[in-house]
Amino acid sequence: MTQSLAQAMAAFAPELPLAVGYSGGADSTALLLACVQKWPGQVSAVHVHHGLQDAADDFEAHCQRVCAALDVSLTVQKMDASHAPGQSPEDAARRARYKAFEALALMDKAQVAIKSIAIAHHADDQIETLLLALSRGAGLPGLSAMPQRWTRAGLRYYRPLLRVSGADIRRWLAEQDAAFVTDPSNVDERYTRNRIRAQVLPALAQCFPHFRDTFARCSAHAAQAQAILLEVAQQDLALVGVPPRIKLLQALSQPRLANVLRHWLHSCHQATPSAAQLDELMRQIAACQTRGHALHLKIAQGFCERRGANLHWYNL
Numbered sequence: 001m002t003q004s005l006a007q008a009m010a011a012f013a014p015e016l017p018l019a020v021g022y023s024g025g026a027d028s029t030a031l032l033l034a035c036v037q038k039w040p041g042q043v044s045a046v047h048v049h050h051g052l053q054d055a056a057d058d059f060e061a062h063c064q065r066v067c068a069a070l071d072v073s074l075t076v077q078k079m080d081a082s083h084a085p086g087q088s089p090e091d092a093a094r095r096a097r098y099k100a101f102e103a104l105a106l107m108d109k110a111q112v113a114i115k116s117i118a119i120a121h122h123a124d125d126q127i128e129t130l131l132l133a134l135s136r137g138a139g140l141p142g143l144s145a146m147p148q149r150w151t152r153a154g155l156r157y158y159r160p161l162l163r164v165s166g167a168d169i170r171r172w173l174a175e176q177d178a179a180f181v182t183d184p185s186n187v188d189e190r191y192t193r194n195r196i197r198a199q200v201l202p203a204l205a206q207c208f209p210h211f212r213d214t215f216a217r218c219s220a221h222a223a224q225a226q227a228i229l230l231e232v233a234q235q236d237l238a239l240v241g242v243p244p245r246i247k248l249l250q251a252l253s254q255p256r257l258a259n260v261l262r263h264w265l266h267s268c269h270q271a272t273p274s275a276a277q278l279d280e281l282m283r284q285i286a287a288c289q290t291r292g293h294a295l296h297l298k299i300a301q302g303f304c305e306r307r308g309a310n311l312h313w314y315n316l
């Protein structure tokens with residue numbers, strides 16, 4: 001169920017000391033203030049200077065001022081977040097951000113070992129992520145949307161506001177009379193996410209007043225089902241071996257074959273096949289009935305081929 005910011009903060013119990021990913025925007029300003037109020041002296045801030053916009057220097061200066069006024073230690077990480085061809089600028093910025101957080105892993109400016117990072121994604125961000133996944137035709141991992149907590153490179157990440165609506169965060173922030181910056185790229189409707197926020201969420205609210213709760217429940221169901229699929233894929237991969245034996249792959253049902261192939265390609269090769277590539281691979285595995293039957297096809301950024309009894313993936 002959706003929570004108020006106060007309820008979300010009452011339930012938030014991270015390992016301390018905690019750093020807050022602080023962009024200077026409204027959401028992370030609210031999270032920083034709420035954490036500082038709850039754990040005075042045990043919270044620091046991390047600001048990633050993306051170098052993407054001319055305004056980035058101003059954002060950093062704003063964060064410096066606010067943290068100085070709050071007596072919060074601020075670490076600024078400068079990252080080059082320019083995006084590669086085919087990569088979205090938002091995705092490049094997000095990847096650069098996680099690298100910067102990991103680089104901190106983790107000493108802040110005051111040389112305190114940081115154990116936890118909180119970021120200010122909220123319920124509307126979660127719905128936007130789910131709708132983006134639906135629009136891409138994503139499978140269960142995409143429909144699971146964003147987890148509330150996870151661990152990476154020894155660092156615990158939290159999204160304590162994931163069940164709080166954006167409007168509730170703004171209301172709370174207005175009561176605090178706190179200054180924040182507005183990133184112009186957040187309202188630029190050339191980005192799909194911003195169009196969803198401006199056009200789709202208001203329409204959803206009209207049609208399905210409880211959509212934040214019900215959509216979040218769908219994501220929770222998807223996440224649970226995905227966890228089971230992962231367990232099955234791990235068991236099946238142990239059974240067929242690495243590299244997988246074609247005969248053993250042929251003994252699996254079609255859904256389990258698809259599941260284990262996706263898992264093998266992703267976990268062993270960081271390769272994600274398109275739906276059409278996976279269908280073709282499954283068709284060719286089924287057709288591989290004679291000793292001399294060759295199998296060779298493009299999968300993600302590399303190729304799958306038959307070598308003797310096994311299926312191999314390689315990248316040129």
Ligand SMILES: Nc1ncnc2c1ncn2[C@@H]1O[C@H](COP(=O)(O)OP(=O)(O)OP(=O)(O)O)[C@@H](O)[C@H]1O
Pocket residue numbers: 020021022023024025026027028029046047048049050097118119120121125183186
């Ligand atoms: N430059 C940054 N430095 C540090 N943390 C960041 C930065 N940008 C984003 N974050 C963290 O990641 C969260 C999600 O980022 P995103 O850009 O999707 O959100 P946002 O809605 O613009 O949030 P905000 O209002 O806090 O800027 C932010 O709330 C913040 O905690």
